[in-house]
Amino acid sequence: MARTSIQRPSEARERLLATASDLFYRDGIHAVGVDRIIAEAGVTRATFYRHFPSKEDLVEAYLGVEDANIRGAFAAAEASGAPPQALVGLVIDGLADDVAQHHTRGCPFINAAAEYPDADSAVRQAVDRHRTWFRSELEAVLSAAGTPDPAAGAAQLVLLRDAAMVGGYLDGWERVRPAFLSAARGAAGLA
Amino acid sequence: MARTSIQRPSEARERLLATASDLFYRDGIHAVGVDRIIAEAGVTRATFYRHFPSKEDLVEAYLGVEDANIRGAFAAAEASGAPPQALVGLVIDGLADDVAQHHTRGCPFINAAAEYPDADSAVRQAVDRHRTWFRSELEAVLSAAGTPDPAAGAAQLVLLRDAAMVGGYLDGWERVRPAFLSAARGAAGLA
DNA sequence: CCCAAAACAGACAGATCGTTCTATCCTGGA
DNA sequence: TCCAGGATAGAACGATCTGTCTGTTTTGGG
Structure with missing residues (x-):
């Protein structure tokens, strides 16, 4: 052995x-x-x-893994060398693929938050950190692509991804997909 | 008897x-x-x-109350005698007010679904029934108002409400409000 | 080879879970 | 008046929960 x-x-x-x-x-x-x-x-x-030391620590580690996975996906997309304009499209498609393939039981962070009502708990703080990072990352991508109002666009994309996660879980992804893609591309200024 | x-x-x-x-x-x-x-x-x-008979029955009754509340709100709006066009706006504003005032801890159905992974469970079936009714109700309202594609509009409004519930809970309603209202009015064809 | 760290094995504590049970009271309708 | 049914009170069930503890065996590095 x-x-x-x-x-x-x-x-x-x-x-x-x-x-x-x-x-x-x-x-x-x-x-x-x-x-x-x-x-x-x-x-x-x-x-x-x-x-x-406790189950809580394991829960936090679990959310840390999820967070790292998504950051890794963003890093990979950015390392692909695609021009900023195309990167926006890649990111949106990547989010869609992620919901379709890996997150068919909803968003790990949203689901965790549903079980942790205390906003000051470590779990909720991890959720907040993740969402804050995600929003600013989207804003940076949109900004690099020259989108008129990156902050507003990023806020809309965060919302749409939440909706895609929840809708994909409860209603089925095929039902949500077209609405998500068209709305997301619109929010990102991709016509 | x-x-x-x-x-x-x-x-x-x-x-x-x-x-x-x-x-x-x-x-x-x-x-x-x-x-x-x-x-x-x-x-x-x-x-x-x-x-x-069991805690499960109480959980189902809880979701039944939530469902009845929302149906009641719709019935009240429709009983107000507002013309179909105005009704669409009333419904959207009503959804926004509901998220702002009564549902600051997310959507009861989404949160419950996060805790019940079995799609065949009674709880998940209650969630499905609620969402199906909600979608068809929105479709009827949009249809009466003469919206071009009521089915697509209703699907988008369902998504936006999910997003509003989640975002309002995790990010704060004031952050989500403008994006929700503009997107919802757009989806409903209110320009 | 030796030893410390790590994994195995499993009993155990203390609390809480959903649920059942017996026994007694209070009330309203026949 | 009688009595069934709703409510009170509280013990107790077995299962499961997180977490601790005492040992024994495996393993890898010096």
């Missing part, structure tokens, strides 16, 4: 985070207990609490 | 439902236990289970 990889990030920890992310997203946070997470990850209780 | 038709709404039952609705909406469904509901309603456990 050649275990060659240097497990700096601790393979058990990664398995824990991956399975927990899947369970939290699919079944909701409060509905998933520590027992289920450790059983499905094939890890013992002691190992769990070695890596995460 | 014979049962005496008095059957008054049982004041305890109404208190139970009102208290639970408030708690479910504010703190989430899974986060609110039966203990808290009966304590806050000033009712005993036995009384609770006399009126609701």
